[in-house]
Amino acid sequence: MTIPATDNTSETAPSKSEAGITLEILRYIPGTHSEPTFQRFEIPYVEDWSMLDALGYIKDELDSSLSYRWSCRMAVCGSCGMMFDGVPKLACETFLRDYYPRPIRVEPLENFGIERDLVIDQEPFLEKLESVKPYIIDAMANAPSGKPGAPAGHERETIQAGENRQTPKELALFDQYSMCINCLLCYSACPQFGLNPAFLGPAAISLAHRYNQDNRDQGNADRAPALNEEDGVWSCTFVGYCSEVCPKSVDPASAIQQEKVRGATDWALSWLLPKGAR
Amino acid sequence: MRQSPYHRPRDPFWYMRRSVYRRYMVREATSVFIGLWMLNLILGILQLSRGEAAWTAWLTWQQHPLMLTFSGLTLIMAMVHTTTWFAIAPKAMPKFIAGKAVVHQQVVIGHWLVFGLVSLFLLVAVYWGA
Amino acid sequence: MSEAFETVHADVIVIGAGGAGLRSAIAAAQANPAAKVALISKVYPMRSHTVCAEGGAAGVVQAHDSLENHFNDTVSGGDWLCDQDVVDYFTHHATEEMVQLEHWGCPWSRKEDGSAAVRRFGGMKIERTWYAADKTGFHILHTLFQTSLQYPNIHRFDEFFCTDLIVDDGRCQGVIAIEIKTGDIKVFLGKAIVLATGGAGRVFRFNTNGAIVTGDGMSMAYRAGAVLRDMEFVQYHPTGLPGSGVLITEGCRGEGGILLNRHGYRYLQDYGLGPETPIGKPENKYMELGPRDKLSQAFWHEQRKGNTVPTPLGDAVMLDLTHLGEAKLLQRLPMICSLARHYVGIDPAKEPIPVRPAVHYTMGGIRTDIHTQTEIAGLYAAGECSSIGLHGANRLGSNSLAELLVFGKVAGEQAADHASRQPPCNNDTLLSFAKDKVAELTALREQKGTEKASRLRHEMAAAMEKAFGIYRLGDEMQTGLDTINELRARYKQVNVEDQSRVFNTEFLTTLELGSCLELAQVMATSALQRKESRGAHQRLDDYKTRDDEKYLRHTLMRYSPDGKPILDYEAVNITRSQPKERAYGAAGEQQNKQEGGS
Ligand SMILES: Cc1cc2nc3c(=O)[nH]c(=O)nc-3n(C[C@H](O)[C@H](O)[C@H](O)COP(=O)(O)OP(=O)(O)OC[C@H]3O[C@@H](n4cnc5c(N)ncnc54)[C@H](O)[C@@H]3O)c2cc1C
Ligand code: SF4
Numbered sequence A: 001m002t003i004p005a006t007d008n009t010s011e012t013a014p015s016k017s018e019a020g021i022t023l024e025i026l027r028y029i030p031g032t033h034s035e036p037t038f039q040r041f042e043i044p045y046v047e048d049w050s051m052l053d054a055l056g057y058i059k060d061e062l063d064s065s066l067s068y069r070w071s072c073r074m075a076v077c078g079s080c081g082m083m084f085d086g087v088p089k090l091a092c093e094t095f096l097r098d099y100y101p102r103p104i105r106v107e108p109l110e111n112f113g114i115e116r117d118l119v120i121d122q123e124p125f126l127e128k129l130e131s132v133k134p135y136i137i138d139a140m141a142n143a144p145s146g147k148p149g150a151p152a153g154h155e156r157e158t159i160q161a162g163e164n165r166q167t168p169k170e171l172a173l174f175d176q177y178s179m180c181i182n183c184l185l186c187y188s189a190c191p192q193f194g195l196n197p198a199f200l201g202p203a204a205i206s207l208a209h210r211y212n213q214d215n216r217d218q219g220n221a222d223r224a225p226a227l228n229e230e231d232g233v234w235s236c237t238f239v240g241y242c243s244e245v246c247p248k249s250v251d252p253a254s255a256i257q258q259e260k261v262r263g264a265t266d267w268a269l270s271w272l273l274p275k276g277a278r
Numbered sequence B: 001m002r003q004s005p006y007h008r009p010r011d012p013f014w015y016m017r018r019s020v021y022r023r024y025m026v027r028e029a030t031s032v033f034i035g036l037w038m039l040n041l042i043l044g045i046l047q048l049s050r051g052e053a054a055w056t057a058w059l060t061w062q063q064h065p066l067m068l069t070f071s072g073l074t075l076i077m078a079m080v081h082t083t084t085w086f087a088i089a090p091k092a093m094p095k096f097i098a099g100k101a102v103v104h105q106q107v108v109i110g111h112w113l114v115f116g117l118v119s120l121f122l123l124v125a126v127y128w129g130a
Numbered sequence C: 001m002s003e004a005f006e007t008v009h010a011d012v013i014v015i016g017a018g019g020a021g022l023r024s025a026i027a028a029a030q031a032n033p034a035a036k037v038a039l040i041s042k043v044y045p046m047r048s049h050t051v052c053a054e055g056g057a058a059g060v061v062q063a064h065d066s067l068e069n070h071f072n073d074t075v076s077g078g079d080w081l082c083d084q085d086v087v088d089y090f091t092h093h094a095t096e097e098m099v100q101l102e103h104w105g106c107p108w109s110r111k112e113d114g115s116a117a118v119r120r121f122g123g124m125k126i127e128r129t130w131y132a133a134d135k136t137g138f139h140i141l142h143t144l145f146q147t148s149l150q151y152p153n154i155h156r157f158d159e160f161f162c163t164d165l166i167v168d169d170g171r172c173q174g175v176i177a178i179e180i181k182t183g184d185i186k187v188f189l190g191k192a193i194v195l196a197t198g199g200a201g202r203v204f205r206f207n208t209n210g211a212i213v214t215g216d217g218m219s220m221a222y223r224a225g226a227v228l229r230d231m232e233f234v235q236y237h238p239t240g241l242p243g244s245g246v247l248i249t250e251g252c253r254g255e256g257g258i259l260l261n262r263h264g265y266r267y268l269q270d271y272g273l274g275p276e277t278p279i280g281k282p283e284n285k286y287m288e289l290g291p292r293d294k295l296s297q298a299f300w301h302e303q304r305k306g307n308t309v310p311t312p313l314g315d316a317v318m319l320d321l322t323h324l325g326e327a328k329l330l331q332r333l334p335m336i337c338s339l340a341r342h343y344v345g346i347d348p349a350k351e352p353i354p355v356r357p358a359v360h361y362t363m364g365g366i367r368t369d370i371h372t373q374t375e376i377a378g379l380y381a382a383g384e385c386s387s388i389g390l391h392g393a394n395r396l397g398s399n400s401l402a403e404l405l406v407f408g409k410v411a412g413e414q415a416a417d418h419a420s421r422q423p424p425c426n427n428d429t430l431l432s433f434a435k436d437k438v439a440e441l442t443a444l445r446e447q448k449g450t451e452k453a454s455r456l457r458h459e460m461a462a463a464m465e466k467a468f469g470i471y472r473l474g475d476e477m478q479t480g481l482d483t484i485n486e487l488r489a490r491y492k493q494v495n496v497e498d499q500s501r502v503f504n505t506e507f508l509t510t511l512e513l514g515s516c517l518e519l520a521q522v523m524a525t526s527a528l529q530r531k532e533s534r535g536a537h538q539r540l541d542d543y544k545t546r547d548d549e550k551y552l553r554h555t556l557m558r559y560s561p562d563g564k565p566i567l568d569y570e571a572v573n574i575t576r577s578q579p580k581e582r583a584y585g586a587a588g589e590q591q592n593k594q595e596g597g598s
């Protein structure tokens, strides 16, 4: 048997063997299927192949109608999240060798609407992300660059003033939360999001927290309404699985808990302090 | 025209599927016991306000084997709850306090220390008070 | 049969939401808050290929550095094929763009005092590469994307695949796109269009590029009558992982990593990059910090000499980072540690990483003037899809990310300005033009052919790699070009099996293949005709040296309906740096001394 190399596998096909492995992939094509069903594919087993290589083989050689998202194949673009044997993972960072010789069950990310095959609807996430204002607000009073409609001349001045100071320690307060690749694995891991699709969710809250923690930002109050709503941080019951599946060690669960602490403190202060002193 | 995406029906027993979820459900379930025991306590206080006879009756009821089992169970549940909460407590802490990195293990140990001290204080207070 | 389509109107249309596209959308939105900016991308913006850039972005900051240094490094790095007025504009504006990004929240790595840190990079004389650990592109892209969310006049069209530009009356006035999630066709009409669709690395087999880097925009512009320039210059990056081609950033060598052959010898000293610099004391423009083309060529020679290390995934050399120690590796190169662990099973703190050259970057692209204006009125181009004249025959690492920002901004401002001076589009003629294009698209989708797109793609990538790799030979190139022409003929018979509309990725990859084949032909023809060796274009036949007399010129390619590109040349804009020998290592130092430079 010859194994045609896919674009993203090696030019010298790695350790060829007669061995094979089975993938059971959830298929759903609107208009063709009334509901999703599993389809079995027998493919050659190549030790170096990631799941993405395996899917590429299927698409090129066995069934060109299989649809899934992918691009970077180096775990940074966040396109290829899927469920493997019920666990959300990145296809490009999951390897056949970790399952061989058992068959592998491949499904689209849980808790999302399915557009087709392994492609899920990401639109709701983008709306949530937008709602937490994930950008620098009022950077350092003297550098309000980038505000809509800010006069061009003004921007020039602030650029001329040079970069803001930010010590490595100040950077460390938020850098972990800035590592989110928006792969949405954490949403698949979250039973609360499964029960309540309106929940803001782990990644959007982590990014809000990232900006709240940034010493250049003054936007905490602007983000508070979205965060402290019923569907905000308080929908989280701290299951903690989101942090376990996150491929970038963002630890969204910790971001949510810290935003709960911030929300509760602000609320308490709003009662204790007279208006204006806050 | 866009068809709306397909939503798979939700598994009503979703929480049985993963050990993480099962552990989470156990943690949540423990609070039921604690809640019930709190009700019992409130009842006790009510009885106390009703006079000595009511209070003694309540106390005797507490010594009934059924109630003893229930209290024992609640104690175990409370310990499970405490342990799981303390284990995840570090996540609610900021990454740095006063410029120093927060060490997760220390947070957990700290919680247990405070817990131990408060318990000890209460035990001693009750002992001396009695 | 043509199908019905919806029309979307905008003032400025930006195609592509990578670094260049987002920067120009923001610039256009700022320049005219009343203008409607449509930002179209075939993937969600944060999936764009800019996300993969690891190393950093160049901008002069240190007191002992100067714009002149950056200029000289860029021009000599590009083997004097750079337009020097463009390089000047670029070096003057790069740093302010880094600062602008900082104000927008980019988490640049910092020095203890809180100012931005810079690192060494190949071919750069003095450290001037700004970085955010080894995820610079990721952070730049997410910062730009998140910042763009605050502009209400930027209207995003995510997962819309553009197929053809609409040109009427010599003016570009729109684009045709497929809404991926429905398969419906939408026609976008606008007064100014910015192309920011990225490179075309996927024309080659072994590459560092993501799946989406298929040169769609270059091909679209070319077919619409714009000129493609310098397409023969394709950069090999010396350090990709064998097998996958995943990039191991130049930042590794900037931090002090060394390259070893199978004898544990630092072979670069044999290729004009020496003398050997002490381990742990990298020196700019010496040894491992030489430019990419030279390093990739050295690999080729070592492989011929049998000095490379055979691995199950092909021949490699060893990138040794072990002397940097685990702590520094985890701080400066965390992603590299994780990539090495996952894709080759190696801990860089303990063992060297096997690496080999891989296609990385297309220096050529859509020809623009210094204002990012293309041949077609109303059409602008920025980023890797463009050829503004900055990179010449070989791009220096970290100049590309800076280019996205500097010229992305220019393109956005120019487009906004142009749009404000245009009368509304003439709908009727445009729509009838669009109808024809839509009919072509539908025909392709429904065609019953005999060829399988994935087969053609593999054959194209293999042919290009064989004939237009690190070194090129006249007759091999001719064979390569013949193969490509044959594949182009077979492409006409391509069969799209998948007949469904929703997320039909087979149809989209077939369109991408069409673009790739178009560009492969242009690259091949340009390369065959350039009878000299310069930068990334190195020949081993009778044209081993640079020939300034005949070829200190840009290659131009125009589309012709008969399928044979029309070749032309144009002069390079040389303002003050006359071509010299490109020298690195001790020879470079010598050259500097003779000129009284420092
Ligand atoms: C692995 C790697 C590492 C790199 N590291 C560095 C580095 O350290 N420093 C440096 O300076 N440079 C680096 N580069 C180069 C640099 O990253 C790229 O040149 C640059 O990111 C290209 O950006 P862009 O905005 O032009 O295109 P991209 O980021 O590729 O974006 C293209 C956009 O166009 C859209 N698009 C394409 N076709 C269509 C279509 N048909 N319809 C609709 N939309 C379309 C895509 O969706 C995408 O949004 C690196 C490159 C690679 C591959
Ligand atoms: S927090 Fe982690 S799991 Fe969630 S989207 Fe971001 S990177 Fe993915």
Ligand code: FES
Residues within 6 Å of the ligand: A070, A071, A072, A073, A074, A075, A076, A077, A078, A079, A080, A081, A090, A091, A092, A093
């Ligand atoms: S393909 Fe980009 S994250 Fe997997």
